[in-house]
Structures are given as structure tokens and as C-alpha cells.
Amino acid sequence: MRLFEVLLVLSCFALLVDLLFIKRSAKKIGLGLGIGSSVILLVQLFVEGYRWQLLLVYIMTALFILIVLFRHSEKMVNLKIGKFLKYSLSSLIVILLVVSTGLSVYLPVFNLPKLDGPEKVGTQTFHFTDQNRDEVLTDDQSDKRELMVQVWYPTENINNNKRDTLFPKDKEMFKKYIQSFSTSLHLPEFVLDYWKYSRTNSYENSEILSSTSPYPLVLLSHGMGTSKVLHASQAENLASYGFIVVTIDHTYSTFATLFPDGRVTDYKKSTTTLDERTKTGNIWTKDVEFVIDQIEKLNSGAIESQFKGKIDLNNLGVMGHSFGGATAFNTTYLDHRVKAGINMDGSLYEVENRDDINKPFMFIRSGSFEDWLANFEIDRNSDDEVTKSLSDELHIMKNVINHGGNVIYVEGTQHFNFTDLQFYSELIKLSGITGDINGKRGSNIVNQYVLDFFNKQLKGTGGNLLQGPSDMYPEVKFIDPEDL
Template identity: 25%
Template sequence: MRLFEVILIATLIAAAAAQMTKSAASWSRTFAVLGVLVAIWHVLHEGTHWQMFPALAGLVLLVAWLLIPASRRASRYPSMRNPVAIAVALLSVTTFGLLLIVPMFTLPKPTGPYPVGTRIIYLKDSSRTEDKAEKPGTARELVVQLWYPADPSNNHLAAYERKSETIPLTSYRSVLWTNSREDAPVAAQGGPFPVLLFNHGWAGRRTQDTFLTEDLASHGYVVASIDHTYNSSRVELPGDRIVDDIDGSDPIDTNLHSVGEITETWNKELNKWVADEVFILNTLQSDNLDQKSPWYGRLDTQRAGALGHSFGGAAAVQMCSVDARIQSAVNMDGWTFGDLRQRPANQPTMFLYGVAAGGSLPPDPGTMGAAAHAEAELNATDRNEVDTSLRQFGGYKVSISNTAHMDFTDHPLVSPWRRWTQPDHISPARIETIVRAYVLAFFDQTIRETKPPLLESGTSSPFREVKIEHWSPESKAASVETALKPPHLLQ
């Protein structure tokens, strides 16, 4: 809960208590005036949202009651004094409960030296047609949000999501402020800045990992987060056009489709996402050369990286196979598709995986249904492909204990019930710290060619939840012995 929301709720409860206490009844008016002032500040500066409606309704009820002259309240409505106070208190408590269930969560502060700016851009790739558009021949359209190192600015803090891209339940996110300033000037010092392409998960959205994209920007990276249209959960295109995920999860439902059908669907979508990434990187490269662009001379698209969550991680790794500008890629808890073996050894990858609390025993094949068999087959194929790729080309596998698939996104912040439904999982702050640290260290090592202590061979991890496996490419003569032995384990 935000400061003035807490103050407003507390003020209304105090006013209700004073209203029901004859000796303190005169304080009710004072609390009501304070409540009005706090509510005005809340609406204008914090931004109100549906969870606050009961408390605001309670404030209106309280003010309306107190506007009735005291003599008339005493003579005509004496029995209404306590019911009004109880209603105000209940409405305030209702808001408090709603804010516990659907909280105005707070994103962690970026840890780097740069302030963070953000801007949303619309792009049209006229060289491709959109196969899912209602009108044949429609060009592929994309919305991209850029997080970048900025100069200090008084620009308004950016909202977590645009109002048009929310639904009624999530509309509060349009007044949930991030740590980034809208359209802040790009940092004048320290560039040009390497570009990182971020891909959301299947039916995800570009803002789903803001905890990570803001942090990377604060350390001197320009992060281009892509809404992959017609798969992203909700996208606003010019002309007030709203595009939702039109397929849902049906095409990848293991109860409805075989492994072969699912893989075919994924590979088709993967090719589209990779084409999106190439187009966006090309666009940013052109902007860097355009003297009229705010990005002129500030971007390094030749030292680029890619990252993503779930299916977006597969798209990030696949970029290594098609674009030599990509120096490295990070896949956060996702299966891999396409052909991992087409990337060269100078494009290392990092795979981050969540490990369920207590681990899990493999299911009995005799009791497995068709869906479980399909998932087991996909798991086995992915494990083999990833390990083969790491042995051949090098990279890292980072396993984080007591975490789940959505812990690699902002979801743990959105869902406070996690502490009760998943009590063995590590805290949101802990998983965010770990993911931020390893992703940043990996890109600093592979793009900036530094030597982060976190990834130095032979050192221990500062995180007890982490097991990291490091492979060196087989193609390097100095790595022959390493390649013949089990990967180096850092605990």
C-alpha cells in the first residue's frame, strides 16, 4: 500500500471511531477534513484505482453526514450516527482487504549508477505480412518499450502498464508507478550503450520483467522489450486498436496436441519472434545513425544481446543462430526450440532454471497420462539439446532452488498470497536479487568483456540457493580437458 492510501484508511477509521464516541465526536469533523485533503493528494499524485473506491465512498458518506447541521442530525437522525460510522469503517476495512489481495506492489529500486528513462514506440515492418490479422496483406505491427540510461529528469514516472492495455481487474497498474521517467533524455555520458532485446513468455507482455529491465538500464544497457503482437496478452496499436492473444494456450496444450504438433506450432511462432527481433535491432541501428533521432550516436547495436522468459528465452537463444550482432543470450526457465547448434562458439548462452522446493521424483511411466508423457518427452529433448549445446559452444546453467516458473517475472510481487500458497519458495526480493545479479554479470562478461567475480571459475556463489555449471567451448584448445570432464560446479 502507498503512503496516502494508508493515511486515508487510517483517517477514516479514526473518524468512524470518533463518531461513535460521544466524548470525541467533535474530532470526527477534523478527521473528515484531513481525509478530504489526503484523498485529493492521493487522486492527483498517487492516482486512484478501483481498490480505493470503497474508502472513497466511505469518505463521501462521512462528509455528507457531517454537512447536515448538528442540530438536525440530533433531532431528526439520532439513530443514524452509529450506522454511518460503522459503514465508513467497514468500507475502509474493505479497501484494506482489497489492497492485501490485489496490492499496489512496489518494484525494487535499480542498483546501477544511471537514472532510468523509458519510452514506448510503434513500429511497422512493411516487408512482412501479418498472418493473424483480419485484413489480408496487413503489415506486421509491433509495440516496443525501451528502458535506457538517462540523464536526471523531472519527467513523470512511467506507469507499469498503459490504461488501454489493462483489463478492469488490472486497471490499477495504470497508476502503479515504476522507477523510470517517461521520455527522459538519454544519458549524455558513458555511451554508446549496448542494446539488449527482451522477449516475454508465451501470452506474456513486454512489462512482465520490469524488475530486471529497469536494473539493466541503470547499469548502462538499452533494453528493447517487445510485445509480440497476437501472442502478447494485450497490445494497443495506433487508432485505438486493441489486439489480444488470439490463440490462448490451446495450440500448446499437451492434452489436445502431440509433441510433434506442439513443436511445429512453437517453431513457427519462434521464426516470427526472431524476425521481430532482427527488425527491431535493424531499426535501432538506423536510429543510431539518424542525426534527428534521440538515439543518434548513443546505441551500440554491434554489441547486442538477447534475453527472455519461457518461450521468449527460446527466441533469445535462437537469435544467436541468425544474427552475428548478438554477442550472447539468456534463457530464463524456458524450453528451447529451433536449432541451438547453428550458433558459433563466440555467442555463449546462459540458462536459468527454477528448481521446485524439495525437488521432485520422476513420475512412474506406467501411471503417466498422455499429457504427462508429452511433457516428459519435451523435457528430455530440451535437456539433451541444452547440454549438447553448452558442451559444444560453452556457457552457463544456473539452477535456483525453491523457485517456480513465474518467479523469473514480476509475478511474485503481483501475488502476495505466494507466501501462503508456496511457503517454501524464496522471497520475491531474494529471487529478484539473484536473477538481476547473474543476468547482469553474464552480459557484462560477454558484451563488455569484463570479469565479474560472480562468474569467475573457482569462486563460490554468494547465494546458497544457486548451483552454477560452467562449460568452455570444445573448439578452444585450452578447453579440451574441461570438455572431457563433468562441468565445473560452483556452490
């Protein structure tokens, strides 16, 4: 909870105590509480901002303020009610206040974790259209493939910009964005309205930090049906350590993608069969390759921007989560410009002729990976298509390890511990899509291993965490090729 939210709840309970236990003759106490609570209520509403979780607290506080102030008026009638009714009403009020406070705690206004790196981070968003590629996910045959990408980079923030909001600042755009999210989640729109208060650690459109050498580049793809917004903290973390990071929204495969003209696209593509996964995977791979083309133009000056000459295209990595992780693997294999890649808990959609990858690669899997391996061993000899694909994937992992790469898993994590979703609410754990590990701890572990990998492969430094188990991160387990 935010500071004035906490103070508001405390003042509300203090007013209730005053009404129940402090005599009417104690005017100074009552007046002090009434005035103080009024100030806290106004500051919370107009500075921090209203949110629906505290509605009961707002109503009770305003009501208690009026009663406390007027109870000292000579014209105030001294009403007497029986103890049973008095304490029954008080108990009901306390229960309602606890419920409202609980909603505020478990559906919090969250900010992304503070940065570990030495640099401040700037961010800028671009809209790219691939004129050479038809959009196959819409009915309009004239549509071309459009992508929204966000660039994260080191900055000095010379202009002292305010920290950027995680979601669109424009009220109309935010409303459209949230409408798409709420429809996908089958929730009323107002439930997500408080997301407008969440902030990143980045500064929008600030100037890139001057450097004697260009910055290595990492492209990041989200999972199927999610969004680049769920990987903002990972992008920020790498940028704070001297990388330029580009997060991609794969249009029509997200909860919502917002375009500059106000259009919001939602999720359209099914990937229930292996054939559908492969077709969609090819679209995503081409998305990443196209974005690399555009970054080359930004760096050369063909597209006017502040990034001219600032990007080290000879040290380019890709990473992704889930379906985006599979895309990172596929792009690393196919595109000669990619030097190294990371797959965060993603099952591969293309395993044919992929076992001879000769570039540095790392698979980071969730805590269920060890159990999955044990269960798969029982079915390894099955002839069905899915089992064969999984067997080929394990063979690829073994080759990655044998060529100097890594396959690790993080105990206590589940699939969405590799995203920022774990910061949105502790209640998400109840769904099982995040594990028992503390969200910030899980995020920090993943960030440290991602950073160490790209430092080694793209900067030629670090790599200590990749050598084997660490006392600092006992949750991380290394897979031996013989286990595969």
C-alpha cells in the first residue's frame, strides 16, 4: 500500500476508536482526529489518486469525520443505543474495513523493482510497418504486418523527466488498452483501472547516455497471449547495465497492442496444434528479423533517431519467454546476425534440423522441469508426434550444453515467474502460474543469470554464474547432459 493509503486506514480506525471509547467531552482529541483525517483523505485522493479497493475506507472515513466533528456541537442530539447494537455495528464496520484494506494489499498499486545497475534508463516507443509482408491474421488483404516495439537504453536523464508509467498515460488510450485486457480476462473494466498508477524506473524519450563505444543489443519477445509490458523490468535491468534492449509486441498474439492512432488489437491466433505453433512461430521469427532490420536503419541513420551509431550490431542477442523463448531459439539458429540467445521456459515449436546449433545459448526452465523430465522418461519410447517433438527438444538441449551452453532451472518458480506478472498481486500464486518463491527474489535470480550470460557473450566479461552452482542462488540447478 502507498503511504497515504496506510495513513488513511489508520486514521479511519482511530476515528472509530474515538467514537466507541473516548468521551464526548474530550473535544481536542475528537477535533484533532477529524481535521487530521480530513487532510489525509484529501491528500490521498488528490495526490496518490482514488482506487476502488479503498471505497469502503473512503465512505467510512468521511462518515466518521462528520460524526466526530458534529458530536461536539451543542446542537448535536445525544443518541443512545444499546451495547449489543453498538458493538454489532462496530464489528460489521471493522469487517468491512478489513476487507477493503485486504483488497488494497492484495491488489496493490505496484511499481517495478528498483534497478541494480549503475545507469539510469530511458525508453522510447516505435511503430514499424513491414511493407514486404502481408498481415495474414486479419481479413483485410491490403493489411501489412505492423509492430510496436519499445527501446530501453542507458540515459543521464539530463532534462529531469518524470519516471514513465507502465501503461499509457493518455486517458483515452489507457481506457482502450484496459478494455482489451479486461475483456481477455473476463473482468469488469473498473477492476484494472488502478494500473494507471504503476510506474517503471525509466524516463520516456530521454537522451541516450554518451559512450565511447556502442551498446550491445538484446531483443526480447513475450509469451503467447501476453505482452511486452510484462517484461519491462527485465528490459530495464539489462539497460541499467549498459545494454540497449528492444521489446516487441507480436501483433494479434497479445492481450492488447496499442498503436499511435489509438487502435488496439487483441489476441486472434490459436496455437493448439503443432502445425499452428510452427506457422505462428514463423511469423514471430520474421517479426524479430524485421525488427533487427529496423534497428540497423536506426543505427545507420536511415531512420532518423538518437540511436545513430550507438548500437553494437556485432554483439546482438535475443531472448524470450514461453513462445517468445522458442522464437529466440529459432531466430538464433536462423539469423546470422544473432550472436547468442536465451529461452525462458519455452517449449520449442521447430525442432527439425535444429540440433546442430553452434552459437552460445541458454535454456532457463521453471522449477517443474525436473519432475517433467522424470515423467517424460516413462513415455520416452512412445511413437506419438508430441513425444517425438519433446524428445528432439531434449536432444537439442544436450547439444547446447555440449557446445558450451547451459540448461538450468530455478526451484520454486512456475511459468510466469519469468514475467512481471508476479508483481501484480500475491493472489496470482493461488492460480499456480507462479511458484512459491518470492516474486522479487525469483525476478532477481532470472535477471542475474540473464545479465551474466549476455555480459559473457556480448561484452566478453563475467560468466561466473554460468560455471556451476552458486551459494548466492541455491535455487538454481544445472542440468547435466547425461540427465537428458
